[in-house]
Amino acid sequence: MKTVDPVSVEIMQQVAEYFSVLSEPTRLRILSVLRNGERCVQDLVEATATSQANVSKHLKVMLQAGILSRRTEGTSAYYSVQDDLTFELCNLVCDRLASRIELQARRFRAFGLTSGQVLKRSV
Structure with a gap:
């Protein structure tokens, strides 16, 4: 079995x-x-x-994290996403959440059908 080197605390942070x-x-x-x-x-x-x-505060945080880039033109500041991988990450998370919600909806529907059958029998 291959051993994995522990990741440094700094990298995890x-x-x-x-x-x-x-x-x-x-x-x-x-x-x-x-x-x-x-x-x-x-x-x-x-x-x-x-x-x-509020927007400026959040832009500053994302800029410092390297997620956004900023350019100025006259007195205006323009922001864009520095790395499209950010969108890929968001898409992966959204797809995972959608799958979980779909599964949960199927379980609710199945429960509703089961409960409906029980109610019909008892009437």
Whole structure:
């Protein structure tokens, strides 16, 4: 059996921090808007229906994590996703959640059919 080298604490910390950046709903909404390409801060404020201060705070976090890139044009700042792998990761998670929800829905339907049959018999 092949032994696996233990991963350093520092690497684990970096991975955990990356996932924590993606664990905030407002940040996911921002990423969803940026899926269609670069946007200025005002576009992101309008699309997410939140304050400019809040959007700016989340943009800063994602920029520092290396998820976003930023460019300025005049007095406007434009943001885009630096790595499309971010979208692949989100797609994988969404597909997994959809599969779980579909399975749960099938179980509810099966339970409903079973319960319905029991009720008909007792009437």
